[in-house]
Amino acid sequence: xxxxxxxxxxxxxxxxxxxxxxxxxxxxxxxxxxxxxxxxxxxxxxxxxxxxxxxxxxxxxxxxxxxxxxxxxxxxxxxxxxxxxxxxxxxxxxxxxxxxxxxxxxxxxxxxxxxxxxxxxxxxxxxxxxxxxxxxxxxxxxxxxxxxxxxxxxxxxxxxxxxxxxxxxxxxxxxxxxxxxxxxxxxxxxxxxxxxxxxxxxxxxxxxxxxxxxxxxxxxxxxxxxxxxxxxxxxxxxxxxxxxxxxxxxxxxxxxxxxxxxxxxxxxxxxxxxxxxxxxxxxxxxxxxxxxxxxxxxxxxxxxxxxxxxxxxxxxxxxxxxxxxxxxxxxxxxxxxxxxxxxxxxxxxxxxxxxxxxxxxxxxxxxxxxxxxxxxxxxxxxxxxxxxxxxxxxxxxxxxxxxxxxxxxxxxxxxxxxxxxx
Numbered sequence: 001x002x003x004x005x006x007x008x009x010x011x012x013x014x015x016x017x018x019x020x021x022x023x024x025x026x027x028x029x030x031x032x033x034x035x036x037x038x039x040x041x042x043x044x045x046x047x048x049x050x051x052x053x054x055x056x057x058x059x060x061x062x063x064x065x066x067x068x069x070x071x072x073x074x075x076x077x078x079x080x081x082x083x084x085x086x087x088x089x090x091x092x093x094x095x096x097x098x099x100x101x102x103x104x105x106x107x108x109x110x111x112x113x114x115x116x117x118x119x120x121x122x123x124x125x126x127x128x129x130x131x132x133x134x135x136x137x138x139x140x141x142x143x144x145x146x147x148x149x150x151x152x153x154x155x156x157x158x159x160x161x162x163x164x165x166x167x168x169x170x171x172x173x174x175x176x177x178x179x180x181x182x183x184x185x186x187x188x189x190x191x192x193x194x195x196x197x198x199x200x201x202x203x204x205x206x207x208x209x210x211x212x213x214x215x216x217x218x219x220x221x222x223x224x225x226x227x228x229x230x231x232x233x234x235x236x237x238x239x240x241x242x243x244x245x246x247x248x249x250x251x252x253x254x255x256x257x258x259x260x261x262x263x264x265x266x267x268x269x270x271x272x273x274x275x276x277x278x279x280x281x282x283x284x285x286x287x288x289x290x291x292x293x294x295x296x297x298x299x300x301x302x303x304x305x306x307x308x309x310x311x312x313x314x315x316x317x318x319x320x321x322x323x324x325x326x327x328x329x330x331x332x333x334x335x336x337x338x339x340x341x342x343x344x345x346x347x348x349x350x351x352x353x354x355x356x357x358x359x360x361x362x363x364x365x366x367x368x369x370x371x372x373x374x375x376x377x378x379x380x381x382x383x384x385x386x387x388x389x390x391x392x393x394x395x396x397x398x399x400x401x402x403x404x405x406x407x408x409x410x411x412x413x414x415x416x417x418x419x420x421x422x
Contacts, residue, residue, distance in 0.1 A: 008141050008149040009086045009160040015125075019075040020156045023183055024127045026065050027100040033278030034063045034102065036294070036334060036415055060171070063100035063278070065183070070098060079123055083160055083187065087121070096120075096186040102281065103137065103180040105172045105338050112167065119189045120163040126153045127181040136173045137180045142166040153180060174338075179283065237261070237311070239318040247374075247385045253398040255374060255385050256319055262358070262392050266308045271360050274332045274417055289344035290404070294334040300327050303421075312421060316354055319396050325354065329422040332360075335370065336415045339407045343380050346422050347399035353422060356396045359389040360417040368408050370416040375402040389416065 015023075026032070070076050080093045124139055131137065131153040139151045141161050151159050161167065163186060172180050245257035262270075279294045303309055304327065316325045335341065347353040357372065364370065370389045374397070376382040387395045397403070399422060408416055 007143065007161055007165060008151075009082065009158075010149075010151055011082050011158045011160070012154060013156070014078050014082060014158065015075050015156045019073065019078075020127065022073060023070070023075055023125060024181065026070065026098075027063065027102075027127065027181060027183065028281060030280065032063050032065065032100065032281070034061045034100075034281055034294075035278050036061055060104050061102035061279075061281075063281075065098040065100050067095045067098050070185075071095060079125075079158060079160075079185070080187075082158070083121060083123070086160070092189070094188050096188055099184045099186075101169065101180075101182045101184055103169055103171050103182075104336075105174045105176055121187045122161055122163045122165075122167065123185040123187060124159045124167075124169070125183045125185075126155065126157045126159075127183060128153050128155055128178075131155070131180075132176075134173060135176050135178075136170055138170050140168050140170060142168075153182075235310075237314060239315055245387075249384065249401060253401055254319055255387075255395070255397040255401065257387055258315065258394040258396075259390065260392070261315070261394055262308075262311070266306075266311070267392050270308065270358065270419060271417075274360055274419060277332075279334060289342070290333075291340060291342040292333045292335060292405070293339055294336075296332040296334065298330040298332075300330055303327065303330055312356060315356065315394065315396060320352075320354060327421050329420075331420055333405065333418045333420055334415045335405050335407050335418065337408045337410045337412050341405045341407060343375055343378055343402050343404045345378070345400050345402055349400055351399065353399040354396055355399050356394065356421045357387075358419040359391060359393045359395075360419055361389060362391040364389050364391065364416075368412055368416075369406050370408050371406045372418075373404050373406055375404070378402050380404075389418070 083093065128137075135153070137153045139153075139159055141148045141150075141159075143165055148165065149161075151157070169180070169182065172178065239258070239261070242258040242261040243256055244259045247255040249255075274296065277296055279296050283293060309327075312327075313325070317323045346355045361368075361370075366388065368389075372387045372389075372395060373383055374385040374387075376384050380402070387393075405416070405418065
């Protein structure tokens with residue numbers, strides 16, 4: 001079945017189940033890197049350096065996808081045929097950009113247009129499963145400030161319209177745990193491609209340069225952390241002079257907070273990497289301990305070659321009063337206002353391990369919440385200690401202490417970044 005207006009084409013049932021699965025798999029590959037792109041620029045840039053920030057965009061989570069696999073697929077042939085037949089545009093179609101999108105409940109969205117070229121088109125394909133009634137998530141297309149068409153999500157549904165039209169994909173309902181997956185394709189007739197290449201937006205060049213990137217390859221400033229001379233002795237610090245808070249549980253386990261201990265060079269390099277890097281789409285499942293939805297993973301072998309590890313190692317040795325600790329899990333937790341984080345421990349009760357947190361949001365106030373809260377037990381009967389996030393603050397604690405990160409308030413559009421080492 002198809003439903004069409006003059007400018008917007010809606011096509012249902014043109015893709016097989018296997019074709020839909022193949023398109024969804026492009027979004028779930030290990031090399032697919034997701035970037036959080038808030039509606040407004042986050043004002044919390046470290047050291048006032050705006051180049052750290054992600055690009056302004058209308059979507060919550062975005063991934064640049066390679067086009068080669070898709071262009072060889074039956075789904076692409078069906079889509080290009082539908083486009084040519086309905087809009088009576090003959091010729092070979094060029095894919096300028098393929099973007100994976102994940103919209104999440106309670107996130108603000110804004111309208112966007114891609115081009116003023118009337119031979120340029122947008123195709124949005126919904127990759128949801130059984131999208132229920134009252135789940136929201138409509139794609140709304142505008143013309144001259146008024147709604148031209150609103151389209152409800154449906155599995156495999158394709159919506160095609162001129163790229164000159166403003167459009168927005170609305171977020172799911174606030175009570176919906178599922179994510180709204182879609183794929184957006186920017187298309188152009190081949191004989192119009194040269195004209196498009198001269199446009200000021202440069203979208204094709206950006207897409208081409210980013211499509212095959214992998215997180216660490218994006219960010220040469222991470223190399224600022226690397227030791228310039230591996231044979232030089234590390235600088236020894238009096239760790240205790242940086243301790244601002246010190247708490248000990250009834251059975252002798254430590255929670256220690258340190259301020260102003262990270263040199264600005266290391267802190268900036270780490271923050272730059274985190275703010276500009278990407279996440280893998282590994283939604284927390286029923287077996288998740290902390291229920292953190294987005295985690296940016298780092299290679300242990302890379303980190304232990306950095307000057308920051310030299311400092312972290314000294315902190316762990318001082319707090320534990322013994323040496324020999326080595327990291328096994330390193331990542332950045334991205335915690336947003338719609339998350340529901342849970343109480344958990346980071347190691348088994350019989351293990352002697354520590355977790356170290358580094359908070360990476362600048363200008364974070366008490367009204368942004370985001371505390372790390374420590375509990376008396378896994379039932380969460382009593383709060384025994386809490387750490388307020390501050391830019392560059394370090395918290396280290398024994399991994400068997402029950403704890404949980406608190407999300408920002410719903411009025412906050414950004415996210416809390418917390419770099420964690422275990």
